[in-house]
Amino acid sequence: NAGVTQTPKFQVLKTGQSMTLQCAQDMNHNSMYWYRQDPGMGLRLIYYSASEGTTDKGEVPNGYNVSRLNKREFSLRLESAAPSQTSVYFCASRLTGMGGYTFGSGTRLTVV
Amino acid sequence: DQQVKQNSPSLSVQEGRISILNCDYTNSMFDYFLWYKKYPAEGPTFLISISSIKDKNEDGRFTVFLNKSAKHLSLHIVPSQPGDSAVYFCAASDAGGTSYGKLTFGQGTILTVHP
Numbered sequence: 660n661a662g663v664t665q666t667p668k669f670q671v672l673k674t675g676q677s678m679t680l681q682c683a684q685d686m687n688h689n690s691m692y693w694y695r696q697d698p699g700m701g702l703r704l705i706y707y708s709a710s711e712g713t714t715d716k717g718e719v720p721n722g723y724n725v726s727r728l729n730k731r732e733f734s735l736r737l738e739s740a741a742p743s744q745t746s747v748y749f750c751a752s753r754l755t756g757m758g759g760y761t762f763g764s765g766t767r768l769t770v771v
Numbered sequence: 772d773q774q775v776k777q778n779s780p781s782l783s784v785q786e787g788r789i790s791i792l793n794c795d796y797t798n799s800m801f802d803y804f805l806w807y808k809k810y811p812a813e814g815p816t817f818l819i820s821i822s823s824i825k826d827k828n829e830d831g832r833f834t835v836f837l838n839k840s841a842k843h844l845s846l847h848i849v850p851s852q853p854g855d856s857a858v859y860f861c862a863a864s865d866a867g868g869t870s871y872g873k874l875t876f877g878q879g880t881i882l883t884v885h886p
Contacts, residue, residue, distance in 0.1 A: 663814070690872050701775070701860060701876040702815070709872070717873065749814055753872050759805055759817025760874070 661685050665750050665763035672740040672770045680735040680766050682750030690753045691733035692760065693717075693725065695746040702749065708733055740770040774798045775863050777877035784884050790848040792880050794861030797842065801863040805874065806835060806846050809858045818859075819846070851884045858882075 663684045672678055684691065689710050694702040694717075704717030708727040722744060724736045733752075737744060747767050751760035776795045784790045794804075802823035807815035821828040821835045821844070828835050834847045848855055861877040 692873070694876075699780075699878055701777075701878040702862075702874075703876070704873055707873060718875075751814075759807070759820065760815075760872075762814030762816070764812070764814045 663750055663752055663761050663763035665766050667766060669767050674741060674770060676740050677738050680748055682734060682763060683732045684752040685731065686752060686761065688752035688754050692751045693735045694749045694751065696749060697746050705735065742770045744768065745770045775861055775875045775877040777861055777880050779880050781881040784851045786853055786884055786886050787850045790851045790882055792846040792859050792882065794844050794877050795842060796863050800865045803864045804837060804844050805862045807860040807862060809860065815860060853884050853886050856882055856884050
């Protein structure tokens with residue numbers, strides 16, 4: 660019962676490098692989300708996908724792109740990493756209606 | 772503009788006593804509220820929720836109270852246990868709208884329960 664799996668768990672990037680954070684869920688959930696957590700800021704929504712084939716911007720989308728590859732997978736791409744993108748990134752999924760998310764364990768990203 | 776605020780960054784409580792974590796919101800469109808618990812190096816886990824049609828919801832040791840007129844909710848943990856030590860996030864959503872399940876989170880409160 661894996662739930663939501665995020666890879667990698669840790670990553671250090673140099674400014675200007677690109678990378679993709681991977682997220683996969685095995686619960687047949689329709690909606691998937693990417694959040695970032697920064698000290699004193701809580702979790703802020705970057706992008707979300709309400710259903711397979713759709714994506715939309717959240718509160719802090721600048722500098723990121725996403726792909727909903729299929730129902731299971733939702734990736735987050737940093738095209739040109741900046742130190743301001745140093746954060747812990749969480750992927751989450753949800754079936755339908757209201758109710759709690761299931762979160763992954765996070766990716767800790769440092770941009771130097 | 773922080774729409775969901777947890778004004779206490781930390782709370783320290785003795786084991787067996789009550790822990791009360793508070794949360795305020797400003798968006799009157801929010802009608803569904805949740806609490807999440809987060810341990811270090813793990814993702815947040817769903818704890819308890821409440822719809823705006825209710826003012827109280829209980830689940831074991833956890834009770835959430837909602838005061839719509841004051842735009843305030845609180846989480847009560849009774850009795851508190853050392854294993855409850857974690858970061859607690861309050862979150863809110865506009866369930867009746869087209870929010871697609873998007874949640875707005877507070878900054879979090881670090882709860883420490885001392886044996």
